[in-house]
Amino acid sequence: MIITTPRFTIIEDGAINKLKDVLKKLNLKNPLVITGKHTKKYCKFPYDIEYYDKILSQTIKKQDYIQYDCIVGVGGGRAIDTGKYLAYKLGVPFISVPTTASNDGIASPIVSIKKPSFMVEAPIAIIADTEIIKKSPKRLLSAGMGDIVSNITAVLDWKLAYKEKGERYSESSAIFSKTIAKELINYVLNSDLSEYTNKLVKALVGSGIAIAIANSSRPASGSEHLFSHALDMLKEKYNLNVNSLHGEQCGVGTIMMSYLHEKENKKLSGLSTKIKESLKKVNAPTTSKELGFDEDIIIEALTIAHKIRNRWTILRDGLNREEAKKLAEETGVI
Numbered sequence: 067m068i069i070t071t072p073r074f075t076i077i078e079d080g081a082i083n084k085l086k087d088v089l090k091k092l093n094l095k096n097p098l099v100i101t102g103k104h105t106k107k108y109c110k111f112p113y114d115i116e117y118y119d120k121i122l123s124q125t126i127k128k129q130d131y132i133q134y135d136c137i138v139g140v141g142g143g144r145a146i147d148t149g150k151y152l153a154y155k156l157g158v159p160f161i162s163v164p165t166t167a168s169n170d171g172i173a174s175p176i177v178s179i180k181k182p183s184f185m186v187e188a189p190i191a192i193i194a195d196t197e198i199i200k201k202s203p204k205r206l207l208s209a210g211m212g213d214i215v216s217n218i219t220a221v222l223d224w225k226l227a228y229k230e231k232g233e234r235y236s237e238s239s240a241i242f243s244k245t246i247a248k249e250l251i252n253y254v255l256n257s258d259l260s261e262y263t264n265k266l267v268k269a270l271v272g273s274g275i276a277i278a279i280a281n282s283s284r285p286a287s288g289s290e291h292l293f294s295h296a297l298d299m300l301k302e303k304y305n306l307n308v309n310s311l312h313g314e315q316c317g318v319g320t321i322m323m324s325y326l327h328e329k330e331n332k333k334l335s336g337l338s339t340k341i342k343e344s345l346k347k348v349n350a351p352t353t354s355k356e357l358g359f360d361e362d363i364i365i366e367a368l369t370i371a372h373k374i375r376n377r378w379t380i381l382r383d384g385l386n387r388e389e390a391k392k393l394a395e396e397t398g399v400i
């Protein structure tokens with residue numbers, strides 16, 4: 067198995083100005099930049115630029131992009147994901163230039179623009195300009211915490227699948243992923259948050275790398291992500307006008323799934339409260355109301371989450387409506 071991890075990772079103020087140097091070091095000469103309407107202002111480079119929604123609205127034909135030797139994604143989750151997807155379709159390297167820190171897609175070898183998500187090459191370089199990221203909407207930076215606390219339940223679920231189903235398990239990537247989350251939670255709970263953005267970016271990059279090492283999203287996606295994916299499905303099914311973010315949904319999912327783990331393992335006592343407190347401290351949602359969903363949708367998502375994909379988790383063969391309602395009530399989500 068060949069593991070691809072980023073060759074260059076730059077996380078610092080003004081990092082975006084190093085794009086030219088990074089391209090030179092990688093011997094890449096003609097990039098196409100993919101961005102969004104709110105982030106185009108950061109693309110002050112002499113390269114061709116396209117909006118991600120345009121790419122998503124058309125069928126990608128390789129011959130239309132033949133002159134480009136790499137793709138650079140500049141923006142939030144969707145811009146990065148679209149750039150990664152285009153690079154994969156064209157068979158060229160991808161450089162990730164996040165302008166915020168809302169999920170670990172900034173460094174992961176995963177494309178989730180198409181459902182279900184799938185593995186591709188990891189970005190060849192990550193250029194995270196913390197000066198830009200610090201100025202990004204607070205809500206996106208709060209959502210990033212939700213995608214990090216997820217690693218706690220994702221790893222507990224992974225170990226459970228190893229024990230109960232004999233699933234392949236990588237202790238090194240599990241420890242890496244879990245430690246990243248624990249450190250950020252402890253920092254958030256015991257500090258004035260002055261270094262929060264910097265630490266969050268590093269945690270999300272680390273989480274993406276843990277996925278690359280495992281060659282699976284297992285270290286960062288368990289039952290809490292199943293719950294988030296179920297909410298996305300229900301948004302589509304009922305045409306719901308809810309603009310909750312991936313990381314926000316995962317954070318609320320983590321509160322509930324860690325509670326289920328706690329009930330089976332006394333050593334984990336207090337875990338879900340700690341996770342909830344860390345989310346509250348960064349102003350991330352912790353209830354259905356704050357997320358923007360009716361209680362019934364939360365309950366339905368909990369009952370269908372185990373069917374989203376073939377991934378064994380603490381949900382096992384699924385929760386019925388009463389169990390789901392009880393879980394959401396006992397954790398204060400509804």
Ligand SMILES: NC(=O)C1=CN([C@@H]2O[C@H](COP(=O)(O)OP(=O)(O)OC[C@H]3O[C@@H](n4cnc5c(N)ncnc54)[C@H](O)[C@@H]3O)[C@@H](O)[C@H]2O)C=CC1
Pocket residue numbers: 102103104105141142143144145147165166168169170171172174176177178179198199201202203206209311312313
């Ligand atoms: N590949 C992976 O592993 C993963 C990928 N994703 C992708 O990420 C998407 C969610 O990403 P999110 O960032 O939560 O939402 P998003 O990308 O839908 O929205 C973020 C919004 O914030 C704006 N924005 C970003 N940086 C900004 C800045 N500096 N200043 C002002 N506005 C800024 C963007 O233009 C966009 O309108 C999912 O739809 C999925 O495509 C999500 C999780 C994992």
Ligand SMILES: O=C(CO)COP(=O)(O)O
Pocket residue numbers: 169170171176178183213283286287291
């Ligand atoms: O969001 C992710 C990890 O944070 C990607 O995981 P999935 O495999 O669930 O799409």
Ligand SMILES: [Zn+2]
Pocket residue numbers: 169170213286287291312316
């Ligand atoms: Zn995620």
